[in-house]
Amino acid sequence: MNAPGQVGYAQLSTVDPAAWRATGSAWAGLTGLVERRAGELADGGATLRTGWSGSAAGSADARLSGLRAELVALVPAVIETDQILAEFAARLVAARARLAAAVALAATTGVLIDRRGDVRADPSRVSTDRTGQPVLQVAAALREALDLADAADAEATTRLARLTRAASTGWPAQPPSYRPPPNADPGLVRRWWAGLTPAERRWLVVHDPALTGRLDGVPAEARDQANRLLLAARRAALVERWEQLLARVPRGPLELAGLRAVDAAMSGLDALVDRLESAHQPRAYLLGLDVGGEGRAVVALGNPDRATDVLTYVPGMTAGLSDATGELGRAARVLERCAELAPGTQTSAVLWLDYDAPDFLHEAAWDGQARAAGEALHRFQEGLRATHDGPPGRQTVLGHSYGSLVVGTAARDHGLAADALVFVGSPGVGVTHAADLGLPPGQVWASTAPDDVIRLTRPPDELARRAALGATPIGTIAGWLAGSSDERWFGRDPAEPGFGGRTFPSGRYGHTGYWHPDNPALDGMARVVLGR
Known part of the structure; x- marks a missing residue:
């Protein structure tokens, strides 16, 4: 990276954000190596203790434990390096989008x-007599793009330097004993976290x-x-569940269903890890993970703490x-689609799958x-x-x-920190207006798509009434629909x-087709996210 204020037009025109993203991903890839070496030290220490005793053995064991602790402490540092470089790459993408817009403006205005x-x-x-205004407009657009690149370069340089200094002075440092409870008010948690030193945060x-995550x-970082x-411990927990179910003899329908569920969860976790470790933009941030039951995950694409527009998506x-x-x-x-509609805007989207979604219609x-x-x-x-910056x-x-x-239920019962709510393919949201x-x-x-089967749903009391009145099974079903x-x-x-909100159109893509590239509903969702 360059010294702040030195990013020029030629540099921004030719820079490859994907190369910076790949560099960050390579740094993150070191976590596997570090964890393997730390495991080898742990195994070596265990072997040592079986055949050596005395003060010298104790000193050697302590030294091995210390080396292992130093290695483990490096893992967040290499992940943080990936975060810094990924965010730098994302801001370069935004700067280049604004640069492209400036070049397009020049082409259309004769500059x-x-x-x-x-x-x-x-x-x-x-x-x-018309040279002044177009030139000023293009110059301002170029300056905006270069200023964004300058700011990104300066920030990334500062953050990497701070990380290097922290590594050289040694970390982490144990914080005071107080910990917020799991369901603490986020504002209180933020103030607690801000009151810790960087070394204390790294210790946590x-x-x-498990608490910090x-x-x-x-x-988010x-x-x-x-x-x-x-991640490794979570997968190990799934493997242990698999082995326990496999060991049950005889295995009945419940055990077989459990094995299928654990197998599906392991496959899903492996696919998620592949996405987390990939060099694709935007970078994925793992904000929550639980492998109990059918599993839960909270994953952000792009850092929501630094984005101007943040979407939280709750699946069904x-x-x-x-x-x-x-x-x-x-x-x-x-x-x-947001990037297509507003090049240069930094957006983030979060998959919030932190609840037990129903599996069956009943x-x-x-x-x-x-x-x-x-x-x-x-x-x-x-x-x-x-936590937003x-x-x-x-x-x-x-x-x-x-x-x-x-x-809808969360908004009704608890309130939601949101500027807009969007419902697609909804069976109702718990309120009448x-x-x-x-x-x-x-x-x-x-x-709601014209061919979405959700249109066939009716209130449960109405379904019960129609079921009671139906003379035959076929008649009952017809009455329901x-x-x-x-x-x-x-x-x-x-x-x-009659609901009193606003709507946007959807094509005939069924209950799960709102995200189809040709569906106007995708445009509608993106425009709401952007405030358009």
């Missing part, structure tokens, strides 16, 4: 740009990653470091660790799991507000299918005029 970035009117295209990441109010340190029925990367792909498609017809998720979603959104970012919460009920969600109705958006009422399982359809 020439030389290799040094100097601008002048093209005399063959612009008359003398290394020695208490799950606390809303701890910045520290949570990502802590949760990545836990059957969501779990087994398909976390598939759900993350939906969030990624919204980000891609579960999805009741709101118990949505109500149980409400407080956690409320706390997560408050945490995003608390600089001016507050625009926060949008998107719920799909049963996830829309989770979002947009005004009951705690946001201005103009910031409540919804879309009949009628044009806008009442769904959980209240009025938020995409209907």
Whole structure:
């Protein structure tokens, strides 16, 4: 990187952000090597203790333990290096997008740009009395792009230098004994974290990653470091569950179903790790992971603490660790469309899969799991507000299918730190009117595809009544699906005029097709995220 203030037009024109992203990913790849060497030291110490005793043996064992601790403490540092370089690469992408816009403006207004970035009117295209304004506009656009690159370069240089100094002075340092409880207010957590020294924060990441990784109010970078340190242990827990089920004899239907579920969770975790370790932009931040039950994951694409626009996506029925990367792909498609609509804008999208999603229709017809998720979603959104750098970012919460009920219930019962709510393919959101969600109705958006099967849902009491009146099974089913009422399982359809919110169109792509590249609903979601 260059000294601050020296990024020029030619440099920004030719820089390759992907190369910086790949460099960061290579640094993160060192974690595996460090962990293997630390494991070898632990094994060596155990072997040593079986055949050697006395003061010399004790000193040797202490030295090996110290070396292992130093190696383990390096892991967050290499992850942080990856974070710094990934964010630098992301800001270069934004700067280059603004540069491209400036070049396009020059081409359409008859302005020439030389290799040094100097601008002048093209005399063959612009008359003398019109040279001033186009030149000034292009020069300002170029300056904006170069200033963004300068700021990114200066910040990355400063952060890497700070990390190098910390490594040379030794870390981490044990903090005071107080720890916030798991469900603490994110604002209090943020103040606690800000009151620690960098060395104390690193100690918590290394020695208490389970706490650090799950606390809303701890910045995304520290949570990502802590949760990545836990990946091996989380997979080991799944393997242990697999072996326990496999050892049961005889194995009945429950054991076989359990084996299939654990196998699916392991496959999902492996796919998620592949995404975490890839050099793809935007970088993924692991903000939460639980392998119990069907598994839960909270993953951000791009650093939400540094983005101007942040989307939180809550998936619906059957969501779990087994398909976390598939759900993350939906969030990624919204980000891609945001980049097309607003080149140079820094956005982040979070997959919030931190609740027990229903697996079957009879579960999805009741709101118990949505109500149980409400407080956690409320706390997560408050945490995003608390940890955001600089001016507050625009926060949008998107719920799909049963996830829309989770979002609506959280907003109704607890309140959500959000500037806009979006519901797609919704069976109702737990309220009868947009005004009951705690946001201005103009910031409540919804879309339901014409061929979405969710349109066939009816309130449970109506289903029960029709079932009682149905003379035959076929008649009962026909009664369930009949009628044009806008009442769904959980209240009025938020995409209907009577709900009082705003809508955007969707093509005929069914219940899961809102993210299809050709569906106008994808544009609608992206425009809401961008505040357009």
